[in-house]
Amino acid sequence: MLIKKPTDIASSEVTPKQLYVNRRKFLVGAAVAGAAAATGLSLRRIASPPTVAEAKAKIDNVRKSSFSTSETITPFKDVTNYNNYYEFSTDKYEPAGLAKDFKTRPWAVTIEGLVKNKQTLDVDSIIKLAAPEERIYRHRCVEGWSIVVPWIGFPLSVLINKAEPLTKAKFVEFTTIYDPKQMPGQKVAVLEWPYVEGLRMDEAMHPLALLCFGMYGEVLANQDGAPLRIVIPWKYGFKSAKAIVKIRFTDKQPVNTWNKAAPSEYGFYSNVNPNVDHPRWSQARERRLGEFSKRPTLMFNGYAEQVASLYAGMDLRKDF
Numbered sequence: 625m626l627i628k629k630p631t632d633i634a635s636s637e638v639t640p641k642q643l644y645v646n647r648r649k650f651l652v653g654a655a656v657a658g659a660a661a662a663t664g665l666s667l668r669r670i671a672s673p674p675t676v677a678e679a680k681a682k683i684d685n686v687r688k689s690s691f692s693t694s695e696t697i698t699p700f701k702d703v704t705n706y707n708n709y710y711e712f713s714t715d716k717y718e719p720a721g722l723a724k725d726f727k728t729r730p731w732a733v734t735i736e737g738l739v740k741n742k743q744t745l746d747v748d749s750i751i752k753l754a755a756p757e758e759r760i761y762r763h764r765c766v767e768g769w770s771i772v773v774p775w776i777g778f779p780l781s782v783l784i785n786k787a788e789p790l791t792k793a794k795f796v797e798f799t800t801i802y803d804p805k806q807m808p809g810q811k812v813a814v815l816e817w818p819y820v821e822g823l824r825m826d827e828a829m830h831p832l833a834l835l836c837f838g839m840y841g842e843v844l845a846n847q848d849g850a851p852l853r854i855v856i857p858w859k860y861g862f863k864s865a866k867a868i869v870k871i872r873f874t875d876k877q878p879v880n881t882w883n884k885a886a887p888s889e890y891g892f893y894s895n896v897n898p899n900v901d902h903p904r905w906s907q908a909r910e911r912r913l914g915e916f917s918k919r920p921t922l923m924f925n926g927y928a929e930q931v932a933s934l935y936a937g938m939d940l941r942k943d944f
């Protein structure tokens with residue numbers, strides 16, 4: 625997802641060649657993106673971003689989670705105006721506007737594969753499965769920027785338990801909606817559509833893995849993945865698939881979209897790891913949106929105490 629990049633690297637250096645070439649087609653006429661690519665100023669403000677923040681319905685009776693960080697929350701306007709959402713655009717400033725009228729109802733989620741209860745559920749029935757919790761999580765993009773967001777949702781394990789996976793199921797695959805009429809980015813083969821992500825079953829069942837439908841006290845903004853996404857805070861942001869329509873349980877490791885696009889750059893695990901650099905840049909530091917200086921990136925994005933045991937005995941350079 626290296627379209628905007630650390631300030632000192634040219635776009636052609638950080639983006640896999642094929643993606644870069646496709647992206648050039650994508651950016652024709654996108655003046656803001658063009659200016660950002662040319663100047664490398666994407667992480668600073670080259671101009672005020674368009675503030676498209678549609679008023680969304682409030683979510684009531686949200687309880688606070690003990691898993692929340694007490695770090696300063698990133699302003700809503702930054703989190704909703706600087707997005708990686710390639711189904712809409714490769715330009716981070718564009719999903720806010722392009723997703724404005726995206727239809728999030730009716731919305732069905734199919735549960736299939738190695739489960740006892742194969743079924744198709746309406747998103748509103750999924751949302752009612754458990755009481756909503758606010759989880760203030762650090763969210764670190766593989767490109768080197770990070771945000772702190774009060775997400776609303778409940779543990780992904782709630783939905784998985786309802787599906788009753790068979791013991792043979794070792795992985796869960798998440799597929800995003802394919803709807804090029806609504807999602808202009810899907811008309812371009814910049815990635816293979818639909819967007820697919822996956823987790824090992826024990827990762828998906830971990831209490832920190834969140835099934836998310838809200839943020840900042842409201843229903844999730846379209847550009848942040850409405851109506852339903854996952855948030856896996858100890859992994860790079862691309863693992864947190866948005867606009868999910870299918871959840872498949874499998875005995876084989878899913879092939880995630882970014883791994884398929886650039887296997888030497890984006891692994892299946894993609895745990896935040898300051899000690900394992902991306903082949904073309906360091907992962908040791910990150911820039912919080914809205915801040916100027918960088919801060920050190922923490923192992924497992926600061927969630928090592930909770931999740932390190934999931935990877936005991938694994939070589940995290942090999943399984944990056």
Ligand code: MTE
Nearest residue numbers: 625707708709710765800848861862864866
């Ligand atoms: N999900 C879908 N369907 N499409 C995407 O392009 N981008 C990923 C992830 N989920 C992406 C996606 C990446 S690269 C990141 S960093 C996060 O979403 C960004 O989430 P945010 O825009 O809510 O900050």
